[in-house]
Amino acid sequence: MTPEAVFQVLQTLADLPFREGYVRSIIYVSLYVSGTAVVLSTLFSIPVAIVMGFTDFPGKQLVKSIINTGMGFPSVVVGLLVLFLVSNQGPLGSLELIFTTEAMIISQFVLATPPITAISLAAITGVSENVRDAARALGGTRLDVALVVIKEARYGIATAILAGFGRAISEVGSVLIVGGNITSASGISKTRTLTTAIQLEARQGQYDTAMILGAVLLALVLTVNAVVVRFGDERSMNR
Amino acid sequence: MSKQRSQSTADSAAGASGKTSRRAFLGTVAAAGVAGFAGCSGLSASGQSDAEQAGVAGETLTLTTTTSTYDTGLLDEIHTDFEEMYGVTVDAVAQGTGAALESARNGDSDVVMVHARGLEDEFMRNGYGINRRDLMFNDFVIVGPEDDPAGIQGMDSATGALTTIAEAESAFVSRGDNSGTHTKELNLWEAAGAEPGGDWYQETGTGMGEALNIANQQGAYTLSDRGTFISQRSEIDLTILVQGPIEGGPEILSNPYGILAVNPGVHENANYDLAMAYIGWITSPGAQDAISNYQMNGEQLFFPEAVSEDPNFQQYVPEGWSSGSESE
Numbered sequence: 001m002t003p004e005a006v007f008q009v010l011q012t013l014a015d016l017p018f019r020e021g022y023v024r025s026i027i028y029v030s031l032y033v034s035g036t037a038v039v040l041s042t043l044f045s046i047p048v049a050i051v052m053g054f055t056d057f058p059g060k061q062l063v064k065s066i067i068n069t070g071m072g073f074p075s076v077v078v079g080l081l082v083l084f085l086v087s088n089q090g091p092l093g094s095l096e097l098i099f100t101t102e103a104m105i106i107s108q109f110v111l112a113t114p115p116i117t118a119i120s121l122a123a124i125t126g127v128s129e130n131v132r133d134a135a136r137a138l139g140g141t142r143l144d145v146a147l148v149v150i151k152e153a154r155y156g157i158a159t160a161i162l163a164g165f166g167r168a169i170s171e172v173g174s175v176l177i178v179g180g181n182i183t184s185a186s187g188i189s190k191t192r193t194l195t196t197a198i199q200l201e202a203r204q205g206q207y208d209t210a211m212i213l214g215a216v217l218l219a220l221v222l223t224v225n226a227v228v229v230r231f232g233d234e235r236s237m238n239r
Numbered sequence: 240m241s242k243q244r245s246q247s248t249a250d251s252a253a254g255a256s257g258k259t260s261r262r263a264f265l266g267t268v269a270a271a272g273v274a275g276f277a278g279c280s281g282l283s284a285s286g287q288s289d290a291e292q293a294g295v296a297g298e299t300l301t302l303t304t305t306t307s308t309y310d311t312g313l314l315d316e317i318h319t320d321f322e323e324m325y326g327v328t329v330d331a332v333a334q335g336t337g338a339a340l341e342s343a344r345n346g347d348s349d350v351v352m353v354h355a356r357g358l359e360d361e362f363m364r365n366g367y368g369i370n371r372r373d374l375m376f377n378d379f380v381i382v383g384p385e386d387d388p389a390g391i392q393g394m395d396s397a398t399g400a401l402t403t404i405a406e407a408e409s410a411f412v413s414r415g416d417n418s419g420t421h422t423k424e425l426n427l428w429e430a431a432g433a434e435p436g437g438d439w440y441q442e443t444g445t446g447m448g449e450a451l452n453i454a455n456q457q458g459a460y461t462l463s464d465r466g467t468f469i470s471q472r473s474e475i476d477l478t479i480l481v482q483g484p485i486e487g488g489p490e491i492l493s494n495p496y497g498i499l500a501v502n503p504g505v506h507e508n509a510n511y512d513l514a515m516a517y518i519g520w521i522t523s524p525g526a527q528d529a530i531s532n533y534q535m536n537g538e539q540l541f542f543p544e545a546v547s548e549d550p551n552f553q554q555y556v557p558e559g560w561s562s563g564s565e566s567e
Contacts, residue, residue, distance in 0.1 A: 088346030088508055096508065098347045099301060099330060180332035185318035190330060200333075203446035204310050205471050 017209065019187035027220065030193040033101050033175065034168040037108035038116075041164050044109075045116040046157065050146060053124035067121075070114030075107075079174030082107040086178065099180040101191055107174035112164035119163055123156020124149060162225055169221060172199050194220070296326035300513045303340075303348040305419055306446050308496065309333030311466045311540050317529045321520050327513060335446075337417030343367060343499075346506035350514040354419035354464075354496045357426075360557035367506075368499035370515065372522050373554040375530050375541045376495040378483025379423055382451070382468060383409075383460035385478050391460075392480045397489050398431035400481045405431075408439040410459035414450050415442025423494070424462045430491065451475055464494055466540040473536065485542070495544070497554070498522070522546070 052060065084090050086097040086106070097103040127149045135148040150157070172195035175181075179191035181200060192200075194217040201210035308314055309331055318329045334342060336353040343351045344367050351368065353359060362368045381391065381400055389407035391400040404411055413435070414421040428435050441459070443450050447467040454461040455475040465483060482488035498518055503511035520526055522545035530543045553560075 088506060093346070093508075099332060180330065180334075182330045182332060183315075185315045185322060185329065185331075187315065200310075203306065203448050204467075205448035205452040205474060207452075 022183070022187045022189070023213075023216065025183075025187075025189040026192050026194055026197050027216065029101065029189045029191065030169055030195070030217075030220070033104045033179075033193060034108055034112075034165060037105045037168050038112050038161060038165045040105070040109050041112040041116050041168075042161055045113055045160070045164075046120055049117050049120035049124055050150070052121055053149070054142070054146060064118075064121075067114050067118050071118055073111070073114070074173065075111055075171035076173030076177065078107050078110050079177035082110065082174060082178050098178065099182060099191060101179070103178040104175045104191060104193075107178050108168040108171070111171055111174065112168045115167055116160045116164035119160035120153070120157045123153040123160065126156065127152045158228055162228055165224060166221060169193075169217070169224075170195060172196055294326075295510075295513045295516060298510060298513055299328045299330055300350065300510060300517055301330045301332065301348040302350050302352060302517070303332045303334055303338075303342045304352040305336050305339060305354055305496075306333045306448075307354070307420070307464045307467050308352055308541075310446070310448065311470050311533075311535060313466075313530065313533050313541060316533055317521075317526060320526070320529065321517065324520065325513075325516060329517070335416055336419035336422065340367075343501050346501070346508060348501060349510040350498065350500055350517055352496060352498045354494055355422040356495065356497065356558060358419075358422060359497050359499060362499065363557050366504075367502055369502045370518060371497055371499045371555055372518060373544050373551065374496045374498045374521065375527075375543045375545070376493060377465045377541050378485045378488065378494050379420065379462055379492040380465050380468060380479045380483050380488070381460060381481035381492075382454070382463050382477040383480045384458040385476065386458075387480060388458075389460070394481055395489060397427055397481055397492050401427055401431045402433050404460055405433045405435060408437060410439050410441070410454075410457050411435065412450050412454040412457070412459045412461040413440065413442045414447065414462075415444045416446075418447075419494075420447060420462060420464055423492075427462070427491065451477065466535075469538050469540060470535050496541070 052063065082103060083098070086092045086095070086103045088096075088098065097106070131152055132145055132149060135145045140148065172193075175191070175193055176196050176199060179193070179196065181192050181196040182190040183192050184190060189197075194213055198210045198213045198217070201207070201213060302314075304314070310333065314329075314331045318331070321327070322329060332339070332342065332348065336355045336358060339348070339351050339353050340358055340362050342348050344362070344365075351362075352374065359368070359371060363371060379397075381397060383389075383391070389404045389409040391403050394400045394403070413424055441453075441457075443453050445453070447463055448471055450461055451463060451468065451471055452475065453459070455477050460480070461477075465485065468477075468479070479486075481492070483492035483494070484490050498521060500511060500514040500518060501509040503509045521530075524546050527543035527546050530541050531539060533540060
């Protein structure tokens with residue numbers, strides 16, 4: 001995106017028929033929910049991928065199949081499952097999580113974990129045997145070998161995290177069900193994300209404002225990707 | 240400079256106090272008296288004061304409702320008043336009548352505002368909802384393309400218009416989403432004695448705005464609540480062909496909205512106090528005025544009916560209910 005294009009988008013945004021702070025608050029909720037979910041997914045997925053990449057155990061293929069199936073799981077079904085979990089009648093009902101950002105984080109965690117695990121695992125297993133052998137030959141412990149492999153696989157892992165983030169921030173089915181698409185009366189988002197806001201505009205037949213919010217979402221994902229890629233490059237230069 | 244200013248303020252204050260010293264004295268006595276009285280009452284009520292201070296302030300009310308009340312902007316417009324009055328937050332979840340009642344049935348909301356009397360009655364009879372009030376109404380209209388291929392323009396009978404559409408097999412878009420509008424549409428087909436089906440009848444499973452857009456693009460007929468149609472009229476080419484009762488059309492197209500509290504006997508966690516505060520507020524003359532003053536494109540969208548000299552007792556119970564029939 002050129003600076004002029006960014007400026008034009010911002011100018012269009014200023015003219016939008018939204019109340020003050022509305023767009024900013026839904027961007028914030030989107031980033032907060034998807035960001036938290038992806039951080040939690042990453043903390044869970046990377047160790048799983050490492051264990052699976054370095055050990056053999058009975059049923060490993062089955063676990064792999066489950067993870068790969070999870071990548072294609074419809075978000076609306078995940079939303080329904082989480083709804084049963086956090087609804088007043090469900091096992092977590094007493095925590096009163098329904099229609100909160102916490103419930104949305106749970107469902108996006110479920111959605112983002114399979115792609116992050118699967119792609120990290122592919123990256124780890126894709127590291128050449130020569131690298132592992134060299135690390136072992138230099139007298140590395142199992143931990144050293146693992147660290148070397150992760151370092152080699154870091155671009156793949158970064159891609160995995162971005163894929164998980166992409167899945168989380170672009171899904172609409174589950175956050176709509178468990179979040180409820182709520183704003184305050186003054187138009188500040190409580191559980192409304194960019195995607196559910198787009199859905200709301202489309203439901204009202206306001207396709208032009210829906211498209212503009214879609215452009216905001218696209219710009220947001222582009223920015224996050226650019227930041228992650230830049231971050232990765234700098235780290236590799238400082239190595 | 241700031242010193243000068245404070246000096247002059249002090250001077251003028253001294254002058255003022257000189258002139259009004261008698262009044263100030265009286266004021267001081269009165270203030271002392273009030274303080275003393277307040278102190279006494281504070282002592283006598285000290286056992287309860289903690290609970291009283293807590294009240295409902297800071298709590299959150301979850302309202303599940305239909306898309307038509309939310310999408311027209313009515314709720315955001317009037318809720319600020321309630322939130323300020325009680326110091327609470329209202330989380331309005333726009334789901335459509337069927338889903339709104341289902342959320343309440345699961346204990347996930349405190350109060351429900353919907354527009355399908357049959358479903359509300361079932362909800363009450365099953366014990367989930369209590370203290371139902373008639374809230375407001377508008378009406379449904381049958382809209383379609385201006386060239387009106389089936390020729391229903393100006394018909395007095397909604398069922399007659401639907402029968403005509405079915406016979407002509409003109410395209411008709413149905414919400415198909417268990418919403419209040421969809422429920423009304425199915426009731427109309429039943430009353431017309433027609434069984435909708437075939438290629439001309441399309442269930443979209445979408446909200447009213449989207450359904451209107453689909454009907455617009457396909458030159459089809461559809462049933463819409465007047466509020467959503469008005470809010471979208473400028474963007475589509477559809478026109479009202481059969482009016483509802485507000486514009487002199489048949490009574491069968493009336494669209495009454497009810498409000499119910501979730502029964503705290505079924506769902507302990509339901510915020511019953513706040514739900515009743517909300518129902519009390521929204522059926523009060525002030526909030527009812529706010530509803531009737533709410534306009535879009537210069538037209539009134541909702542007509543309040545909670546305040547009446549002659550309340551309709553049927554608003555509190557399922558339709559047709561009588562103590563005799565229930566006790567048998």
